[in-house]
Amino acid sequence: MEDKDKKIESLHLKLIPYFEKYGILLLLVLMILVMHILQPDVFLSWRNVTNVFKQISWQSMLALGVFMVIVTAGIDLSVGSIMMLSLMILAVVAKAGAPWFIVVITPLIAGFLCGLFNGLGITLLRMPHPFIMTLGTLYIFRGAGNLISGGTPISGFTDEVRYLGHGRIDLQWLGLEKSQYLPVSLVLIAIVYIIFWIFLNKSKTGKWIYAIGGNPNAARASGINVNKILIIVYSLCGFLSGIGALILAGRTDSGYPNAGLQSELDAIAACIIGGASFFGGRGTVLGVFAGVMIMGILRNGLNLMDVSSFWQQVLIGSIIVLAVYIDVLRRDIGTRK
Amino acid sequence: MLSSSNPLLEAKGITKYFGTITALENVNLKVHPGECLGVVGDNGAGKSTLMKVLSGLYKPSAGSLFFQGKEEILESPRDSQNLGLEMVYQDLALAGNLPIGENIFLGREPTKKFGFLKLLDFNKIKELTNAHLEKLKINVKSADQKVEELSGGQRQAVAIARSTAFNAKVVIMDEPTAALAIKEVGKVLDLINSLKKTGVGVIVISHRMDDIFTVCDRVMALFQGTNFAEANLSNTTRDEVIGWIMGKK
Numbered sequence: 001m002e003d004k005d006k007k008i009e010s011l012h013l014k015l016i017p018y019f020e021k022y023g024i025l026l027l028l029v030l031m032i033l034v035m036h037i038l039q040p041d042v043f044l045s046w047r048n049v050t051n052v053f054k055q056i057s058w059q060s061m062l063a064l065g066v067f068m069v070i071v072t073a074g075i076d077l078s079v080g081s082i083m084m085l086s087l088m089i090l091a092v093v094a095k096a097g098a099p100w101f102i103v104v105i106t107p108l109i110a111g112f113l114c115g116l117f118n119g120l121g122i123t124l125l126r127m128p129h130p131f132i133m134t135l136g137t138l139y140i141f142r143g144a145g146n147l148i149s150g151g152t153p154i155s156g157f158t159d160e161v162r163y164l165g166h167g168r169i170d171l172q173w174l175g176l177e178k179s180q181y182l183p184v185s186l187v188l189i190a191i192v193y194i195i196f197w198i199f200l201n202k203s204k205t206g207k208w209i210y211a212i213g214g215n216p217n218a219a220r221a222s223g224i225n226v227n228k229i230l231i232i233v234y235s236l237c238g239f240l241s242g243i244g245a246l247i248l249a250g251r252t253d254s255g256y257p258n259a260g261l262q263s264e265l266d267a268i269a270a271c272i273i274g275g276a277s278f279f280g281g282r283g284t285v286l287g288v289f290a291g292v293m294i295m296g297i298l299r300n301g302l303n304l305m306d307v308s309s310f311w312q313q314v315l316i317g318s319i320i321v322l323a324v325y326i327d328v329l330r331r332d333i334g335t336r337k
Numbered sequence: 338m339l340s341s342s343n344p345l346l347e348a349k350g351i352t353k354y355f356g357t358i359t360a361l362e363n364v365n366l367k368v369h370p371g372e373c374l375g376v377v378g379d380n381g382a383g384k385s386t387l388m389k390v391l392s393g394l395y396k397p398s399a400g401s402l403f404f405q406g407k408e409e410i411l412e413s414p415r416d417s418q419n420l421g422l423e424m425v426y427q428d429l430a431l432a433g434n435l436p437i438g439e440n441i442f443l444g445r446e447p448t449k450k451f452g453f454l455k456l457l458d459f460n461k462i463k464e465l466t467n468a469h470l471e472k473l474k475i476n477v478k479s480a481d482q483k484v485e486e487l488s489g490g491q492r493q494a495v496a497i498a499r500s501t502a503f504n505a506k507v508v509i510m511d512e513p514t515a516a517l518a519i520k521e522v523g524k525v526l527d528l529i530n531s532l533k534k535t536g537v538g539v540i541v542i543s544h545r546m547d548d549i550f551t552v553c554d555r556v557m558a559l560f561q562g563t564n565f566a567e568a569n570l571s572n573t574t575r576d577e578v579i580g581w582i583m584g585k586k
Contacts, residue, residue: 202456204446207435211443214432221394221430222444223415281434 024275024290027323031294035301042304046180054251056296057165057185058083060289061244062260062267063274064196065115065237067288070271071200071213072233073280074130078118079241079267080260081141086110086245088145090161091154091255100160107245114141115238119231130234138264146257155254164188164243165250185247192243197285209233213280269316270295273323294319342369343406345538346391346422346507351400353386360386361562363400368507368538373529375553375570376542379582383562384542385427388509391540392424393417405506418445423500427511429492431499433485437477438466440484441499469502473528490521497528507538514548526551546575560584 035043042048062079069076086107094103114137121133159166167184200206208229211219220226248259274291276283295316302312344367353361361383368374378384389395391402393411402409404420411417414424431440439446442462449458466480475494477487484492493513500508513529514522529552532539543549549556550570557567558581566581580586 198454198456202454204448204455204457207439207446207457208444211432211435211439214434215430217426217428218430218432218440218443221414221424221426223413223418224444281432 021284021286023326024273024287024294024323028290028293028297031297031301035297035304039301039304043301048300048304050181050183050186052293052296052300053186053189054183055300056292057183057189058244058247058251058260059263059266059270059296060189060292061192061240061247062263063270063288063292064193064285065240066264066267067271067274067276067283067285068196068200068209068233069130069237070268070276070278071209071280071283072230073213073216073278074122074230074233075134075268075278076118076234076237077131077134077264078114078137078141079237079244080263081138081145082111082114082238082241083245083248083260083263084257085114085141085145086242087249087255087259088149088154090245090249091157092148094157094161095154100158103157103161104246107249108239108242111242111245112235112239115235115241116231118238119234122234123227123230149255149257151257153254153256157249157253161246162250162253165247166253167250185250188243188247192240193285193289200285205229205232210281213282215281266295269320272320275323275327277327344369344403345405347403348387348391349401349403351387351390351397351402353383353390353395354398359562361390361397364559364562364564366391366540366557368540370506370536370538371533372555373533373539373541373553375549375556376540376559377544377549377556377578377582378559378565379584381561382559382582384559385511386562387559388424388511388540388542391417391509392422415444418503421504421506423503423505423508425493425496425500425508425510425513427515429496431484431492431496434483436481436483437470437487437495438462438480440495441466441469441502443499445503465502469498473498473501473531475528488521489517490524493517493521493525494528497525497532501532501537505537507540508532509540509542511542512544513541514543514545522548546578549578550575558582 062083066076066079089110090103090107093106118134118137121127121137122130125133127133164184169182169184169187171180171182172178200209208219208224211222211224212226212229216226249255270291271283271288272278272291273294274283274287274289276287298315298319299312302315347367349365351361351364364383364387366374366387376384376387386395390397393414393416402411404422409420432443435443439462442465447458447461447465448455463480470477470480475498477491484495487495497508497510497513510529513525517525526548529539529541541548541553553570555567555569556573556578558565558578560581565584566586
């Protein structure tokens with residue numbers, strides 16, 4: 001009897017690491033199955049699946065940036081505003097008639113510089129918490145975006161500028177129909193996520209980002225320049241928001257004042273659902289991707305079923321609480337000795 | 338016998354001010370190869386400040402440090418590490434979310450070239466970790482175990498392993514047994530003794546007379562930021578050392 005209990009317990013303990021790593025994917029697969037059962041004709045259709053990816057394309061960039069910041073036990077509330085400011089700069093530069101390769105690069109540089117500003121503020125001004133610096137820049141960047149654009153939408157970009165957000169990769173050579181194309185934004189998500197997965201898991205800097213989140217004193221005592229790494233992290237977060245702006249420019253063909261409003265909260269929600277810990281040092285790139293997908297599928301599925309957007313808010317909020325509660329339970333089991 | 342060899346590390350006239358507060362005044366210290374120096378003193382006597390000066394975390398306001406007879410100026414913990422001067426902090430300075438091996442090599446990870454990328458060499462980290470833990474006779478389930486899953490004694494052992502993974506010549510330990518269960522204390526003290534045998538100079542800061550009298554060869558007492566008393570262990574007693582801590586000779 002006791003032996004049997006022990007066996008079951010040790011099996012649990014062996015399963016925990018896998019659950020920790022891939023549990024969130026299980027939730028994702030479950031959601032896909034449920035949606036498929038509820039909407040068998042539409043949900044898994046080519047058109048709808050590519051739609052989901054197009055819809056999450058820019059959010060996935062913001063979430064990835066915020067994720068890195070959260071791993072350091074920080075927070076970036078300004079990603080939505082960085083994206084809006086980068087988008088407005090892109091729009092103004094495009095309207096001024098700059099060649100497309102300049103237009104395409106401006107949001108990336110703008111986003112990077114905004115992130116650098118955050119990073120320098122947090123480290124050099126010794127803000128007591130990144131929350132405060134990025135809460136400030138949440139207002140500053142959005143205000144700046146409205147100042148340069150006059151607070152009005154600017155529309156109409158060339159095809160080259162819109163390529164990442166709007167482009168299609170034709171798959172007819174594979175014998176598929178014309179409507180069965182691959183959105184460029186989907187390929188972009190894959191490339192960016194793979195690059196950042198390698199960066200965070202296989203490079204020294206990536207390992208140090210996790211170490212800082214685990215114990216900044218340990219990192220400092222190991223001779224790691226913690227401030228430098230933090231500045232890199234916030235700059236990269238801004239850069240990713242800049243990529244988000246470029247995608248959004250392609251999708252909407254316009255720079256508009258409300259771009260990315262509250263999207264910092266979506267980005268944080270995706271990270272939390274994906275298993276990142278607010279205390280830092282914990283979470284995976286795959287988890288963030290799953291978190292973004294879960295939110296995207298939820299919105300898409302509820303739209304397909306004509307559920308009001310008010311219910312969507314209630315459901316997304318509930319999922320955040322539920323996901324974190326499952327995490328709490330899991331940690332209870334994992335630490336029982 | 339010990340004092341005949343040249344000191345590995347010598348601090349002369351170390352003074353440290355924090356604003357108007359004098360944390361250390363004209364403090365001298367030396368440690369020889371294979372010797373263990375115990376540093377005792379009451380809270381606020383300046384022990385931790387002195388150790389932070391030795392590890393390069395604080396710059397002294399005055400005084401100089403000599404390493405193997407040569408004067409050195411430490412700008413950061415990296416500088417002292419490069420000299421072979423390692424610190425084991427009281428809070429251990431380990432990242433609980435990382436495995437044992439990655440903690441031991443944190444900041445100094447071996448890498449391999451992968452095309453134009455320099456990526457972490459996880460196999461090498463594991464290999465070196467296992468060899469090093471075996472050398473120090475430290476038992477853990479696996480080098481992949483996360484530090485947060487270890488007991489206090491195992492964590493202390495990992496911290497000491499970390500400090501000696503790169504041919505350390507001097508290891509400074511801040512209260513190495515303070516947070517340990519009684520049965521784990523002996524293991525850590527054994528570890529310190531085996532370090533001494535390899536010729537490493539060890540400095541132990543401790544409140545526990547048992548620790549001092551088990552592993553140390555010499556003891557010095559700080560009192561209100563100054564050198565108060567010093568003796569070889571064979572020439573003193575516990576009561577006398579406790580008296581020094583309280584400022585009585």
